[in-house]
Amino acid sequence: LxxxxxxxxxxxxxxxxxxxxxxxxxxxxxxxxxxxxxxxxxSGKGNCYDNSMVETFFKSIKAEMIWRNRWDTRRQAEGAIFQYINGFYNPRRRHSSRGGQSPLAFERRAA
Incomplete structure (x- = not known):
């Protein structure tokens, strides 16, 4: 955080x-x-739908990066996750729910 x-x-x-x-x-x-x-x-107790956007994000990061790699140290894994989020997911990964825009492009347009 x-x-x-x-x-x-x-x-x-x-x-x-x-x-x-x-x-x-x-x-x-x-x-x-x-x-x-x-x-x-x-989210409400036992209601995964309250948090569906975050659940989708974690599914994406696991499928696209975590399950495909192996790191020797926790520090290496943390660095790779940081790079995935800030170097790919937020600035470049397109989302159909946002009209094909990346999260950062959508955020800039909405601001």
Whole structure:
């Protein structure tokens, strides 16, 4: 979260939507969200459809990158995931749900 905030500098009140995973429900993580001015949103218990966009993202990153590679260290994996998100997924990966635009192109157009 700290890396994402430093890189993207989201405005106060930006919605942070997650499932009810223990990592997102922890007091430490909730304090971090509050510190950065996020509005917290969590899916309902047992309702995966509340979080369908994020679930789709994780399916994509797993199918397109994680399941196809193997890393020797956690640091290597983290670097590869960072590169996938910031070097490919956000700036270049086209989405039919956004009229064939990448997430960054869609964001710029919507702003």
């Amino acid at each position: 700290n890396n994402a905030v430093a890189l993207r500098q989201p405005p106060t009140g930006c919605i942070h939507h997650t499932d009810r995973g223990s990592q997102y429900c922890s007091n430490d993580y909730q304090k971090l969200l509050t510190k950065h001015g996020f509005e917290v949103s969590m």
